[in-house]
Amino acid sequence: MTTQHTPEPGARWAVAHPNSLFAEFLALIVRPAGGWAPVSAIVELMAELGFDEALVRAMVSRQKRRGWLEPEKRGRMRGYRLSELALTNIAESDKIVWHPREEARIEDGWVLVTFSVPESARTRRHLLRSRLGSLGFGAIGPGTLLAPARMEGPMNAVLRQYDLGRFVDVFHASLPSAADPAEVIGRGWDLAELNDAYLDFVEVYRPVAELWAARGTADGGRDAEAFRDYVLAFNRWRRLPLRDPGLPSHLLGAEWAGQDAGRLFEDLVDMLRDRAIGFARGRWAADIP
Numbered sequence: 001m002t003t004q005h006t007p008e009p010g011a012r013w014a015v016a017h018p019n020s021l022f023a024e025f026l027a028l029i030v031r032p033a034g035g036w037a038p039v040s041a042i043v044e045l046m047a048e049l050g051f052d053e054a055l056v057r058a059m060v061s062r063q064k065r066r067g068w069l070e071p072e073k074r075g076r077m078r079g080y081r082l083s084e085l086a087l088t089n090i091a092e093s094d095k096i097v098w099h100p101r102e103e104a105r106i107e108d109g110w111v112l113v114t115f116s117v118p119e120s121a122r123t124r125r126h127l128l129r130s131r132l133g134s135l136g137f138g139a140i141g142p143g144t145l146l147a148p149a150r151m152e153g154p155m156n157a158v159l160r161q162y163d164l165g166r167f168v169d170v171f172h173a174s175l176p177s178a179a180d181p182a183e184v185i186g187r188g189w190d191l192a193e194l195n196d197a198y199l200d201f202v203e204v205y206r207p208v209a210e211l212w213a214a215r216g217t218a219d220g221g222r223d224a225e226a227f228r229d230y231v232l233a234f235n236r237w238r239r240l241p242l243r244d245p246g247l248p249s250h251l252l253g254a255e256w257a258g259q260d261a262g263r264l265f266e267d268l269v270d271m272l273r274d275r276a277i278g279f280a281r282g283r284w285a286a287d288i289p
Contacts, residue, residue: 018051021235022059025049026068027090028234029227031082033281036072038079041284048228077284095154097238098269100262101136101246104148106181111152112173113137113145121167128167131158136245138188146173146188147245181251191252194243198257201240202264205233209264212271223279230268230276237265 025046030037039060046056060080063069068086072079082090113132117125129139135154137145147155149172159165175181185191208229215222244258252258 018055019059019062021049021231022046022051022056023063023068024235024238025231026063026082026086027093028231029277029280031087031090032277035087036074036079036081037280038074038077038284040077041280042080044283045227045280048224049231079284092157093238096135096241099241099266100258101241101244102150103249104150104246106248106251108149110173110175111147111149111155112171113147113155113168114171115143115145115168117167124162124164124167127162128164131162131164134242136243138185138245140184140188146184148247151245185247185251189245189247191247194240195255195257197240197243198261201236201261202257204236205264205268208233209267209271212268223275223282226272226275227279230272233265233268233272237261 029045030042042060043053043056046059047053051059060069063086064071064080068083068089069080070083072081115125115128117128129145132145132147132155133139135147135151135158137147137151137155140146152170155170159168175184212226212229240258240261249256
């Protein structure tokens with residue numbers, strides 16, 4: 001389902017797998033609407049995003065196996081509530097995804113991680129790379145990851161949560177005065193590709209924000225549209241700060257679009273969040289005892 005200004009389907013689904021979008025729906029809509037939703041409302045709301053009932057039920061089953069959803073009846077309504085595991089993981093993600101990554105100070109140095117994972121535990125190797133990558137760590141060599149020093153705390157939390165500490169050594173690091181920071185950064189992060197993604201977000205969603213700003217809060221009857229725009233904008237945005245190490249601005253150049261994209265996303269959230277959650281809650285609030 002599309003509107004005159006939301007991204008066309010090809011642009012939407014190029015951003016994330018449907019299972020990821022469903023997990024985001026749980027975080028964005030179900031959690032603030034009380035952490036529980038009836039099955040009928042989940043199916044109906046996901047239909048607003050273009051998913052048929054069979055696919056929605058398959059995604060629900062996947063989140064049950066993952067440990068994010070637990071069955072719970074309220075009155076006669078069959079539904080699901082978010083588990084403690086889901087709420088913990090969503091809260092951790094919240095620390096990163098709602099704003100552009102804060103700029104690091106180069107004088108604070110770096111945190112350097114070296115790791116060695118035996119072949120018998122190669123799934124742990126992938127988990128380590130992906131989880132630290134989602135904190136903005138860049139791979140500067142085989143088994144070597146680098147991030148601004150401020151990421152040491154979040155890194156330690158990830159290592160504890162997933163029992164990965166035994167595979168890594170962690171060091172505080174600084175670059176020699178003769179080293180070229182741009183060369184090191186170029187090895188660790190594809191900043192040109194990330195900047196293109198920020199520019200793409202601005203190109204797609206600036207017209208959306210302008211339209212909602214022109215409509216104002218008095219324009220009623222468009223809550224379903226607000227719901228769609230809110231969820232899909234978050235879906236396109238959330239991976240950007242996860243990939244962004246938050247490097248000092250003087251290393252990024254004048255063309256860096258991260259801050260502009262972040263301000264645009266925050267404007268969209270301010271305009272759409274309450275209407276989107278209200279639209280969803282209206283689908284089941286009257287049935288909750």
